[in-house]
Amino acid sequence: MKVTALNGIHKRSGAKMVEFAGFEMPVEYSGIIDEHMTVRRSAGIFDVSHMGEFWIRGSGALDLINQISSNDPSVLKSGMAQYTCMPNGRGGIVDDLLVYCFDAEKYLLVVNASNTEKDREWILSHNSFNAVFDDVSSEISQIAVQGPDAVKVLQKLTDINLSGVRSYHFITGAIAGIDDVVISATGYTGAGGFELYIKNRDAVSVWEAIANAGMQYGIKPAGLGARDTLRLEMGYCLYGNDIDDTTSPLEAGLGWITKFNNDRKFVDRHFLEMQKSEGVKRKLRGFIIEGKGIPRKGYNIINSDGEITGRVTSGTISPVLKKGIGMGYIAADHSSTGTKIFIEIRKKAIPAEIVKMPFV
Numbered sequence: 001m002k003v004t005a006l007n008g009i010h011k012r013s014g015a016k017m018v019e020f021a022g023f024e025m026p027v028e029y030s031g032i033i034d035e036h037m038t039v040r041r042s043a044g045i046f047d048v049s050h051m052g053e054f055w056i057r058g059s060g061a062l063d064l065i066n067q068i069s070s071n072d073p074s075v076l077k078s079g080m081a082q083y084t085c086m087p088n089g090r091g092g093i094v095d096d097l098l099v100y101c102f103d104a105e106k107y108l109l110v111v112n113a114s115n116t117e118k119d120r121e122w123i124l125s126h127n128s129f130n131a132v133f134d135d136v137s138s139e140i141s142q143i144a145v146q147g148p149d150a151v152k153v154l155q156k157l158t159d160i161n162l163s164g165v166r167s168y169h170f171i172t173g174a175i176a177g178i179d180d181v182v183i184s185a186t187g188y189t190g191a192g193g194f195e196l197y198i199k200n201r202d203a204v205s206v207w208e209a210i211a212n213a214g215m216q217y218g219i220k221p222a223g224l225g226a227r228d229t230l231r232l233e234m235g236y237c238l239y240g241n242d243i244d245d246t247t248s249p250l251e252a253g254l255g256w257i258t259k260f261n262n263d264r265k266f267v268d269r270h271f272l273e274m275q276k277s278e279g280v281k282r283k284l285r286g287f288i289i290e291g292k293g294i295p296r297k298g299y300n301i302i303n304s305d306g307e308i309t310g311r312v313t314s315g316t317i318s319p320v321l322k323k324g325i326g327m328g329y330i331a332a333d334h335s336s337t338g339t340k341i342f343i344e345i346r347k348k349a350i351p352a353e354i355v356k357m358p359f360v
Contacts, residue, residue, distance in 0.1 A: 004049035005141050005203035013221055023050040025044035026223040031147030035317040039191050042223035043147035045210055048195070049203065052116030052137040055110040058083050061128030063104050067266055068126050069099065070249050071231065072259040076101035080184055081168045085249050086122065087268035091275075092245040093252075094122050096237065098186060100170060108182075108197075110142075112239045126267070128252055141203035143196045145210060145229075146222075150193035153214040158183075160161035162194070176209035178202045188227065190234035190358060229316050232325065235286050235357025241297055242284060242313045249324070251329065252277050252284045283335045286357040293343065293350040300344040301333050309334040312343065320360045 001024045010017065015026035019052040026047065029035060038044050046198060056064060062147040065073045071084035080101050095115040100108040111119045116137055145154055151162050158175040160183065165171055175196065182197035200207055211219065228238070237243045237252055246360035249258045251274060258272055289295060295315030303309045317325030326343070334341070337356050 002050075004047055005200040006047045006049065006143075006207055008299050009204060009207060010047065010221075015221070015223060018224070020224060021050055021114065022228075025050060026221070028225045029221045031321045032223075032225035032229060033224035035220060037224055038218065038220045039189055039226065039230055040320060041148070042191070042217050043145060043149040043153050043214055043219045044226065045214070045219060046144040046146065046227060047207075048144050048220050048227075049141040049142075049200075051142055052113060052119065052135070053140045053142075053197070054111065054120065054123065055132075055134040056107045056109060056123075056133040056241040057134070058105055058130065060127075061107055061130040064123070064131040065099060065107060065109075066264055067129075068123060069266060069268050070254070070258040070268075070272070071099075072261060073099055073101070073107075074262065074264070077173060078103050079169055081170055081184060083168070084236070085243070085254060087249070087266070087272065088122075088245055089267050090245070091248050091268065091271055092351060093239075093243050093247060094097050094245070094251060096239055096243060096254075101182070105194055114240060139200060141198050141200050142299060143198070143203065143207060143210065144187065144193065144194035145196070145214075145219075146187050146189040147191045147219075149214070149217040149219070150191075150324040151334040153210060153217055154183075154194060155220055156213040156255035157209055159342070165194075176206045178206055181206070185219045187237060189358075190236070191230065197242050226337065229319060231292075232314055232316055232327070233318055233320060233358060233360045235327065235359065237284075238314060239351060247279070247284075247329070248272065248275060251280045251282055280333065281332055282329045283332050284313070284360060285330050285335050285354050286323070286325065286327050287343070287352045287354050288359065289326075289343065290351040290353060293345045295324050295326035295328075295343045295345065295352075297336040301330055302342040302344055302349055303334055304340060304342075306349075309341070320358055324350075325359050326352075
């Protein structure tokens with residue numbers, strides 16, 4: 001297995017380590033619920049260095065990104081980030097990702113760890129614009145500091161006015177004595193905070209500086225387990241569960257990152273326009289379990305007549321709501337908010353209700 005530059009810190013902290021996307025990663029430290037609630041109430045620190053990073057540069061950089069992206073990168077200005085996905089040419093999704101604009105000819109793409117190799121090949125196969133492509137995934141560490149106290153913690157380590165960094169914007173500067181850190185106001189928890197992109201050699205010193213600065217706020221390290229429950233409470237998609245090569249962005253409720261403006265040409269544009277016009281046959285929806293029960297990926301979703309109308313893609317017990325919550329694809333004509341459904345759990349039909357996300 002691959003390891004991140006912070007692997008030793010995780011083990012010394014007593015983290016439970018698991019294999020994820022080819023990396024040995026911490027799944028939990030003090031416990032998923034404790035870590036989850038710490039992020040919601042104060043601040044948590046995550047190692048997300050397993051993510052993939054690609055530089056795309058040159059006069060053809062924007063044209064290449066426009067070709068592969070469902071969102072419109074032409075609206076980006078220096079210091080802005082954008083959430084998007086890459087349609088796969090067959091109505092599905094290669095991956096979802098972030099695009100960071102440094103200038104008109106310099107972009108950083110951040111992709112899912114499990115898809116790094118696939119994404120690299122996909123992008124290169126569409127590079128007819130002579131853009132310069134550089135995979136720096138093995139050179140960059142990424143630390144996420146999430147929670148309502150994240151600004152207070154990090155502000156102790158930098159002269160940059162972090163409160164002035166708006167959502168989906170970023171700035172490059174010094175933090176914890178390390179120069180050229182990309183400080184991004186993005187996140188996967190819905191609790192606010194930042195993601196820091198740094199060189200591997202600086203990862204340990206930055207992590208330790210953040211941990212020390214956050215002591216007065218009760219900051220704790222958090223693992224992949226809490227990261228998953230946090231994102232699910234917000235209704236954020238996880239690639240491999242809620243979106244994949246068989247799901248379209250419109251089915252997944254990602255129409256807001258699928259732009260047809262400016263006559264721009266991108267992979268699957270005509271198919272997605274047709275799907276938008278004609279409507280989709282299934283929709284990704286959130287639901288809350290009524291009573292006891294934990295929904296899991298692959299469980300059947302059933303209507304009041306006992307017919308299977310969909311399947312669960314993600315599910316857990318919400319630490320905030322203390323109820324079972326989940327997402328799943330449901331037949332469009334059974335997917336209205338407020339609809340009563342049932343989740344088949346251990347051969348029992350457990351009642352649930354379709355709700356608008358986020359859950360909290």
